[in-house]
Amino acid sequence: MVDQELADLIWPGLTPAQACVLAVASCPGVRDVLIGASSTPHWREAADAVAQPFLTAAQLWEITGVLASP
Template sequence: MEEAVAAGQVETYGIATWSGFTDRIFTVPQLDRLAAEAAGGRQHHLQAAQLPVSLVQAEPLEQVLQGCGPIAAAAERGWEVLASSPLHGGELVQAATAALAALLRPGLSPAQACLLAAASCPGGTTRVLLSASTPARWEAARAALEQPAIPL
């Protein structure tokens, strides 16, 4: 990717993984070091990490609350952190209850509350990646993400 940057094909790049961090295959500091090596010791252009963040995939949330893990490490480096699968492939829409939604943010649907929980990840999550099957669901997601973060 550093060659693509040098050729003017891209400006920055990132890593996207489902389990690379949780399975301890690599860490943000390791990726940072490898990118620097690929850049020949110069400033590298690895600027983003994408990983699942949800109430099901809670390890990144738990780690950042303790000041560690991939989200905290990426944020320390100024990387963009993209939370993917905030509704865990739709699983949370079926599993979450109205009581959970009311606990997280009264007035939101269970899906909206779970989405806001992922978006409220402190310490560096900069974007939430999601898809919606209808314009109404997209609007509901947008409305949830306009809410203030849930204090975690």
């Protein structure tokens, strides 16, 4: 569901996979995110994503609205 356009809405410059990791890590109540990767570079990409500032509640609502639209 996450293409590059939505990834850029979440955080410009992140890949769709990175944007998903950041969105999950930003959810209220989430304290840890378990990341599995097939290679060290993939793990680093995920780690780089959660190194970004977390998304605000307003940003998460906007993303949810985009995903909910037909």
